[in-house]
Amino acid sequence: MPDSSRIIALDVHDVRFPTSEHLDGSDAMNPEPDYSAAYVVLRTDAPDGLEGHALAFTTGRGNDVQANAIAALTPYVVGRAVAEVCADLGGFARSLVHDPQLRWLGPEKGVIHMATGAVVNAAWDLAAKRAGKPVWRFLGEMSPEELVGQVDFRWLSDALSADDALDILRRAQPGRQERIELLLARGYPAYTTSPGWLGYSDEKLTRLARVAVAEGFTQIKLKVGAALEDDVRRMKTARAAVGDDVRIAVDANQRWDVQPAIDWMRQLASYHPYWIEEPTSPDDIMGHAAIRRAVQPIKVATGEHVANRVVFKQLLQTHAVDIVQIDAARVGGINENIAILLLAAKFGVPVCPHAGGVGLCEMVQHLAMFDYVAVSATLQDRVIEYVDHLHEHFVDPVRIRDGRYAAPTLPGLSAQMRPASLAEYAYPDGPAWAARG
Amino acid sequence: MPDSSRIIALDVHDVRFPTSEHLDGSDAMNPEPDYSAAYVVLRTDAPDGLEGHALAFTTGRGNDVQANAIAALTPYVVGRAVAEVCADLGGFARSLVHDPQLRWLGPEKGVIHMATGAVVNAAWDLAAKRAGKPVWRFLGEMSPEELVGQVDFRWLSDALSADDALDILRRAQPGRQERIELLLARGYPAYTTSPGWLGYSDEKLTRLARVAVAEGFTQIKLKVGAALEDDVRRMKTARAAVGDDVRIAVDANQRWDVQPAIDWMRQLASYHPYWIEEPTSPDDIMGHAAIRRAVQPIKVATGEHVANRVVFKQLLQTHAVDIVQIDAARVGGINENIAILLLAAKFGVPVCPHAGGVGLCEMVQHLAMFDYVAVSATLQDRVIEYVDHLHEHFVDPVRIRDGRYAAPTLPGLSAQMRPASLAEYAYPDGPAWAARG
Numbered sequence: 097m098p099d100s101s102r103i104i105a106l107d108v109h110d111v112r113f114p115t116s117e118h119l120d121g122s123d124a125m126n127p128e129p130d131y132s133a134a135y136v137v138l139r140t141d142a143p144d145g146l147e148g149h150a151l152a153f154t155t156g157r158g159n160d161v162q163a164n165a166i167a168a169l170t171p172y173v174v175g176r177a178v179a180e181v182c183a184d185l186g187g188f189a190r191s192l193v194h195d196p197q198l199r200w201l202g203p204e205k206g207v208i209h210m211a212t213g214a215v216v217n218a219a220w221d222l223a224a225k226r227a228g229k230p231v232w233r234f235l236g237e238m239s240p241e242e243l244v245g246q247v248d249f250r251w252l253s254d255a256l257s258a259d260d261a262l263d264i265l266r267r268a269q270p271g272r273q274e275r276i277e278l279l280l281a282r283g284y285p286a287y288t289t290s291p292g293w294l295g296y297s298d299e300k301l302t303r304l305a306r307v308a309v310a311e312g313f314t315q316i317k318l319k320v321g322a323a324l325e326d327d328v329r330r331m332k333t334a335r336a337a338v339g340d341d342v343r344i345a346v347d348a349n350q351r352w353d354v355q356p357a358i359d360w361m362r363q364l365a366s367y368h369p370y371w372i373e374e375p376t377s378p379d380d381i382m383g384h385a386a387i388r389r390a391v392q393p394i395k396v397a398t399g400e401h402v403a404n405r406v407v408f409k410q411l412l413q414t415h416a417v418d419i420v421q422i423d424a425a426r427v428g429g430i431n432e433n434i435a436i437l438l439l440a441a442k443f444g445v446p447v448c449p450h451a452g453g454v455g456l457c458e459m460v461q462h463l464a465m466f467d468y469v470a471v472s473a474t475l476q477d478r479v480i481e482y483v484d485h486l487h488e489h490f491v492d493p494v495r496i497r498d499g500r501y502a503a504p505t506l507p508g509l510s511a512q513m514r515p516a517s518l519a520e521y522a523y524p525d526g527p528a529w530a531a532r533g
Numbered sequence: 534m535p536d537s538s539r540i541i542a543l544d545v546h547d548v549r550f551p552t553s554e555h556l557d558g559s560d561a562m563n564p565e566p567d568y569s570a571a572y573v574v575l576r577t578d579a580p581d582g583l584e585g586h587a588l589a590f591t592t593g594r595g596n597d598v599q600a601n602a603i604a605a606l607t608p609y610v611v612g613r614a615v616a617e618v619c620a621d622l623g624g625f626a627r628s629l630v631h632d633p634q635l636r637w638l639g640p641e642k643g644v645i646h647m648a649t650g651a652v653v654n655a656a657w658d659l660a661a662k663r664a665g666k667p668v669w670r671f672l673g674e675m676s677p678e679e680l681v682g683q684v685d686f687r688w689l690s691d692a693l694s695a696d697d698a699l700d701i702l703r704r705a706q707p708g709r710q711e712r713i714e715l716l717l718a719r720g721y722p723a724y725t726t727s728p729g730w731l732g733y734s735d736e737k738l739t740r741l742a743r744v745a746v747a748e749g750f751t752q753i754k755l756k757v758g759a760a761l762e763d764d765v766r767r768m769k770t771a772r773a774a775v776g777d778d779v780r781i782a783v784d785a786n787q788r789w790d791v792q793p794a795i796d797w798m799r800q801l802a803s804y805h806p807y808w809i810e811e812p813t814s815p816d817d818i819m820g821h822a823a824i825r826r827a828v829q830p831i832k833v834a835t836g837e838h839v840a841n842r843v844v845f846k847q848l849l850q851t852h853a854v855d856i857v858q859i860d861a862a863r864v865g866g867i868n869e870n871i872a873i874l875l876l877a878a879k880f881g882v883p884v885c886p887h888a889g890g891v892g893l894c895e896m897v898q899h900l901a902m903f904d905y906v907a908v909s910a911t912l913q914d915r916v917i918e919y920v921d922h923l924h925e926h927f928v929d930p931v932r933i934r935d936g937r938y939a940a941p942t943l944p945g946l947s948a949q950m951r952p953a954s955l956a957e958y959a960y961p962d963g964p965a966w967a968a969r970g
Contacts, residue, residue, distance in 0.1 A: 126633050157605075157634035161645065164601040168594075196563050197594035203787070203815070203838060206643015208598065251814040254791040254823070350640070354691040377688040378640070379843040381818060382850055386691070401640060403840075406816040413819055 099179040101142035106170045109135040110163045112156060112523040113486055114532065122295035124321035125349040130156035131486060133454045134163040135513060138218045140178050148222025149512040152214040153425045153453040165211035173215060182223040186246040189216045189431040193248065205403035209428050216429025217459065221509040230504040231462040236276060236469035240265035247435045255409045261438045268473040275469045283500035284465055285475060286482040287315030289452060294319040298333050305337040312499030315343035315479055321351035324363060331367040343370035350374045354383045358390040371395035371419055378402050385416035397421055400450035405435045412443040421450040424459035433463050437471045452483035457494045458510040461501045489517035536616040538579035543607045546572040547600045549593060549960040550923055551969065559732035561758035562786040567593035568923060570891045571600040572950060575655045577615050585659025586949040589651040590862045590890040602648035610652060619660040623683040626653045626868040630685065642840035646865050653866025654896065658946035667941040669899040673713060673906035677702035684872045692846045698875045705910040712906045720937035721902055722912060723919040724752030726889060731756040735770050742774040749936030752780035752807065752916055758788035761797060768804040780807035787811045791820045795827040808832035808856055815839050822853035834858050837887035842872045849880040858887040861896035870900050874908045889920035894931045895947040898938045926954035
């Protein structure tokens with residue numbers, strides 16, 4: 097019997113966690129974030145109650161703006177046939193991105209693009225659940241031709257054509273099944289940011305860094321950029337805590353102009369930072385290129401605030417970054433992230449996803465694992481960020497074992513939150529917020 | 534007596550005009566726009582009823598998202614002392630841009646940045662009205678030091694420091710008063726896009742192009758990018774209509790990838806287009822640079838969708854554009870546009886503002902005239918876009934004489950709409966929309 101079910105509702109929840117109370121997540125540009133989700137549920141009239149769940153991440157105020165933007169996409173989604181959406185997720189994503197009136201609000205950046213990304217990701221959750229597979233495997237078992245059909249190549253052809261993409265995907269076809277088995281057996285490497293928040297004392301940093309090494313992590317990350325003296329001391333403290341064999345990345349969260357970034361990093365260089373993340377504006381391609389030239393061999397990384405594939409394209413064309421940090425909830429959803437993974441593969445640059453926040457670890461692990469199975473086909477110098485916040489609110493939370501992400505096995509994108517959490521942290525009327533007045 | 538008045542309300546109106554019915558404003562990426570304004574009014578308790586008016590422009594759907602984002606800024610504005618805001622508009626703008634939670638929604642791009650721009654511009658309208666001056670003159674009579682205080686130099690220092698800005702402004706100090714007089718006497722040069730919408734017939738194009746020349750315009754603009762054969766014919770038609778001495782700019786509204794842009798422009802080259810506007814993605818700095826190298830002597834222009842000063846900085850650093858097209862309602866308001874004018878002056882690139890839409894002509898004329906008075910100090914190769922749409926809805930509409938913008942003389946930013954228009958075109962409940970069902 098053909099599937100005649102339809103998407104009958106797009107629900108949006110404004111969910112916020114009072115993380116600012118403990119300075120978890122504190123950095124040089126985000127001193128007091130309340131990690132939040134503009135959370136979307138696509139409901140269908142399928143007999144099995146099929147739904148799609150995903151979210152846009154914010155840091156508190158403005159989560160209502162993001163939720164409103166998602167709700168504005170309702171007429172583009174509700175009423176669509178589930179089978180048609182699932183059969184052409186590339187077409188579905190393009191129909192949202194290219195709406196000739198909505199695109200003025202970006203184009204393809206900021207609030208409207210993150211809203212598109214949340215809805216597109218919810219459609220992938222729905223499609224993967226319908227197929228009975230976790231998203232990483234759902235993607236990893238698509239043919240190269242199907243995968244190329246997911247990508248919007250507009251504005252990419254000077255760096256990546258559909259033929260280039262097909263070549264990359266076909267080269268990675270041999271060994272797909274073996275890599276799926278390896279992921280299921282051993283998981284995907286992670287690094288942890290949990291020791292390094294700016295608001296933590298040196299004692300807490302030392303303790304958490306040692307815990308991280310004991311737990312099997314081979315890379316940790318420190319937030320930097322508020323005060324040079326403090327950063328030198330914290331970097332020295334962290335190096336003493338973990339020894340010479342553990343990589344220490346540092347993250348300035350966009351704090352610097354170009355020359356200050358170079359000067360600051362030279363002061364930290366003797367402690368061998370592995371990469372400097374977000375040294376300056378995420379829009380500043382030329383700035384990243386200049387910083388990279390000056391601070392080698394320290395690597396330059398960015399991505400969590402990079403607005404879209406066109407900016408990633410240029411970061412790669414100009415050799416401005418050593419590490420591409422995709423984010424599951426910043427760009428226009430899985431479709432655009434497939435384009436970014438293909439661009440990184442074309443230029444031979446490793447992808448080390450940004451995560452943390454709310455649900456970002458849960459979602460982005462699927463993209464990294466798909467990359468390993470079907471795009472780059474390697475784990476060399478690849479790690480997914482891990483932060484031990486807020487996973488308890490998810491139905492299928494990430495599982496870390498020996499410093500690695502265990503491969504998800506439940507169908508979907510792992511972004512579904514527990515109903516009790518959605519209710520407790522609903523903003524502003526949920527019990528968690530009502531109690532705080 | 535000190536001014537103890539405060540901002541007591543931030544009102545937002547969703548106002549839309551059914552322009553799609555006549556294909557006014559039709560281009561290759563925006564086939565059927567309904568020109569719209571997310572319109573903001575800052576109300577005060579000043580005894581004279583002082584208010585500040587400005588707007589964010591959109592093309593229809595999504596205007597509610599933009600209006601919601603503006604409304605979300607209410608707690609940052611309401612309750613502030615009028616005298617304090619007016620004494621430090623630079624600080625006011627920075628307080629909105631750098632809010633550590635809201636900035637996640639951009640940073641400094643898209644819906645949240647346009648919302649900031651609308652509120653900042655409304656504060657400038659309020660401040661200029663309070664000073665009894667049109668904004669161009671209010672700005673043009675500030676000291677170089679005051680003007681530098683308006684600018685957020687974060688992320689600019691590798692291209693423009695505060696000292697550079699001060700040098701530029703001091704160099705332009707002699708002759709300010711003379712240029713003010715010249716503007717009042719003769720106005721500022723304009724060009725017109727009215728003949729060239731993609732939806733118009735060749736006959737209408739010819740007729741309107743001849744009217745434009747008869748009215749004193751020395752430059753017109755055609756929309757291109759939908760079909761090459763049509764564009765060649767329309768370019769030939771326009772050239773025949775206006776002769777060899779009138780500049781014809783063409784505008785692709787982001788339609789092309791890099792190589793297609795080059796190929797297409799080579800087909801139009803024999804009709805001597807003056808500039809190609811938005812040949813590709815507004816985020817594609819390297820793409821614009823490549824196109825510019827290939828299509829010289831045709832000039833490359835962009836800006837109406839350039840998200841912020843950091844992207845303009847790079848377009849200038851890489852010699853990617855010949856013309857900087859500021860827009861009054863895309864970036865973070867007058868403060869950021871001052872930064873962009875200073876960047877353009879530093880690199881010696883003329884500014885030819887984007888206008889049209891709703892109220893964009895009214896607002897941006899103030900920036901171009903300020904540039905002439907106090908920044909670039911020249912009119913050489915400078916023109917402001919003019920489109921003859923929707924001016925009747927403004928209290929102080931632009932006045933075009935002999936192909937030039939007459940300098941506004943009423944206090945403020947000229948963005949204030951007539952109450953009857955706000956009511957008639959309120960969306961979705963105003964009479965104009967209720968009648969359309």
